[in-house]
Amino acid sequence: MDKIDLKRTIATYRAPRGRFEVVDVATATYLAVDGHGDPNTSADFTGAVAALYPVAYRTKFASKRDLGRDYVVPPLEGLWWADDMASFTSRRDKARWHWTLLLMLPDWIDEALVDAALQQVGAGDRPERLDDVRLETLSEGRCVQTLHVGPFDEEAEVLERMHADIADRGLRMTGKHHEIYLSDRRRTAPERQRTILRQPVRPA
DSSP: OOEEEHHHHOGGGOOOBSSOEEEEEOOEEEEEEEEESOTTTOHHHHHHHHHHHHHHHHHHHHIIIIISOEEEOOOOEEEEEOSSGGGTTTSOOGGGOEEEEEEEEOTTOOHHHHHHHHHHHHTSSOOTTGGGOEEEEEOOEEEEEEEEESOGGGHHHHHHHHHHHHHHTTEEEOSOEEEEEOSOTTTSOGGGOEEEEEEEEEEO
């Protein structure tokens, strides 16, 4: 049985470093958990991660067993926004951040398979935020994205340049700032962390 790696088969899981690329992102369905606050200190954030991964792996195992289709669980992703976007870019006031953590599902996974995975996870050592796990479909369409290599706190300068580039192209931002974490932050030094920074756009 071949194991599909969505990072390799989906082109928009790749982005250039040092420049901004306009891409068309296909509609996709995710496991999702919402939250608020500083990701470095928020118990909600830790709880969201702890709830998402068991469901993702139960779903993957069921796909392999019942459907004969195996895949690599995709990287963690996040949507980020704030009531005042300066608190996300120039001021980096993390206490004011809102977020949705995401794990993409292959397009052959249906709601029944996810519901069964949720029940199985709940029957064991139940994650505190399991009831907050839901399905979310994103249709971002046209986006601008780049690869950031380095600590998360060095993203602000890249985002300011991205926003200027978007305006220079005659586009405007729509939707939420999207990040894709290609590195495992538990095992990767901050200066080597690889993160795709994505912003949905439309004509100005």
